[in-house]
Amino acid sequence: MPFIAATRSLGRAGLFSxxxxxxxxxxxxxxxxxxxxxxxxxxxxxxxIAVGGAFVGLSVTLLGYRALETYxxxxxxxxxxxxxxxxxxxxxxxxxxxxxxxxxSIAAELGLMRATDQITALGLxxxxxIAKAVAPRFWAAVICVPLLTGFFCSLAITASxxxxxHVIGIDGGTFWQVLKDAVDFRHDFLVALEKSAVFGxxxxxxxxxxxxxxxxxxxxxxxxxxxxxxxxxxxxLMFNFVLSAFLFGK
Amino acid sequence: MTADPTAVQLSAVRLERGGRAVLDGIDLVxxxxxxxxxxxxxxxxxxxxxxxxxxxxxPAAGTVEVLGAPLPRDSRALLQRRKSIGVxxxxxxxxxxxxxxxxxxxxxxxxxxxxRAVIDRLVAMKxxxxxxxxxxxxxxxxxxxxxxxxxxxxRALALDPPLMIYDEPLTGLDPIASGVIMAxxxxxxxxxxxxxxxxxxxxxxxxxxxxxxxxxxxxxxxxSGTPAELQAxxxxxxxxxxxxxxxxxxxxxxxxxxxAA
Numbered sequence: 171m172p173f174i175a176a177t178r179s180l181g182r183a184g185l186f187s188x189x190x191x192x193x194x195x196x197x198x199x200x201x202x203x204x205x206x207x208x209x210x211x212x213x214x215x216x217x218x219i220a221v222g223g224a225f226v227g228l229s230v231t232l233l234g235y236r237a238l239e240t241y242x243x244x245x246x247x248x249x250x251x252x253x254x255x256x257x258x259x260x261x262x263x264x265x266x267x268x269x270x271x272x273x274x275s276i277a278a279e280l281g282l283m284r285a286t287d288q289i290t291a292l293g294l295x296x297x298x299x300i301a302k303a304v305a306p307r308f309w310a311a312v313i314c315v316p317l318l319t320g321f322f323c324s325l326a327i328t329a330s331x332x333x334x335x336h337v338i339g340i341d342g343g344t345f346w347q348v349l350k351d352a353v354d355f356r357h358d359f360l361v362a363l364e365k366s367a368v369f370g371x372x373x374x375x376x377x378x379x380x381x382x383x384x385x386x387x388x389x390x391x392x393x394x395x396x397x398x399x400x401x402x403x404x405x406x407l408m409f410n411f412v413l414s415a416f417l418f419g420k
Numbered sequence: 421m422t423a424d425p426t427a428v429q430l431s432a433v434r435l436e437r438g439g440r441a442v443l444d445g446i447d448l449v450x451x452x453x454x455x456x457x458x459x460x461x462x463x464x465x466x467x468x469x470x471x472x473x474x475x476x477x478x479p480a481a482g483t484v485e486v487l488g489a490p491l492p493r494d495s496r497a498l499l500q501r502r503k504s505i506g507v508x509x510x511x512x513x514x515x516x517x518x519x520x521x522x523x524x525x526x527x528x529x530x531x532x533x534x535x536r537a538v539i540d541r542l543v544a545m546k547x548x549x550x551x552x553x554x555x556x557x558x559x560x561x562x563x564x565x566x567x568x569x570x571x572x573x574x575r576a577l578a579l580d581p582p583l584m585i586y587d588e589p590l591t592g593l594d595p596i597a598s599g600v601i602m603a604x605x606x607x608x609x610x611x612x613x614x615x616x617x618x619x620x621x622x623x624x625x626x627x628x629x630x631x632x633x634x635x636x637x638x639x640x641x642x643x644s645g646t647p648a649e650l651q652a653x654x655x656x657x658x659x660x661x662x663x664x665x666x667x668x669x670x671x672x673x674x675x676x677x678x679x680a681a
Binding site: 199283286287288290292293294295296298302 | 474476499500501502503505507509510511512513514515516526527529530531572575576
């Protein structure tokens, strides 16, 4: 009965998510773990986000310029790049890069902790394994992914400015003025950060869930890692549509 | 008021895995202060019994009492109870991203409000007790098998639990490291006034330090008594296990073993 099995899995994942929230007690150890995880999954993701952001900015600028030039509106390129990035591309692509870089590592780490008895040992020491190993990773993702999205946007806009002004020949002042007029700080930029927090939390929960419940074998860890990337990526894309429909659908 | 002389009591316990009975009709009394060896061939259900003693596995029938009270079913209450049970796992379970000292300090930092300096002092004492004070700053990947086992032992003792359970403490260790671990277990049990349960299939290394021995085979307890009584028994099932004979009442083939259980 695949439907019953799927419903059961969904229920387990929901209960797991609740247990993560319940285990998030702001103790000294929790903050120490949180800082460590922010470094591991956030700071270490900066290079991939920087490169990804720069190339997305370059690609969107090139694509947009060709389309806008047809209508003699090539000086509107920064509006197209800005709105496209803040509303859709930056939160989604940052989350997908994060899933590939950090989600896989969360699933692999927890899978290995399971396989090497570390999770069992925590429970036997009367330490809640979810509080120790999962909650700090979840909150680190909720904090880091919006910051990484902001970094992604900065690199993408900078790359776009370089290409538009120094390669295509659009006036630099026009580029920034059009961007400033088109993009609203609150409704575009802050909304992008809010979406990113949801995506970060989702990615971390999915990766933690499959890693935490991985079969305690090498194959189990491998399967959990793959499943984390696939499931989290699909959920990010689905949630992006739902959130965009609510936020920008009017 | 005198303390309960019994540390662990199992009454008519039936333990199942995946709906199949692994152990049935288990009656066991472990007196306080004793070292009890739980022996049996691989796959006989020793680890299943250990899981029942730590509350990881709820019995399908019967009762498990640890330190005078039944193990709670509620997960939070169970975590609280586990503070008084130290467990040395077969795989050690050391957290690989923490140093030796941080591993030993972990239960103290989590469960006590002691100042950092006091915790550092306690960690040094625990590591000294297992002869590894100089290894405090090493990481688990830098330790030999015997050293990692001793670090795990120091961590299991961090909260001074009255009951210690050792799951296959000699697996993967050379004879010298095995001797060191068994001597440590005996010394700590005597000096700290612990009750110890050693789950193992290493008969000849375990029996010299044990006060009592039980043998599990074919899904039940087939012997319970002192090590001397164990050596003297004529039970063919126990004799086969003690002598390591391939043929006998204990089936080597897993299908035949399941049928016997």
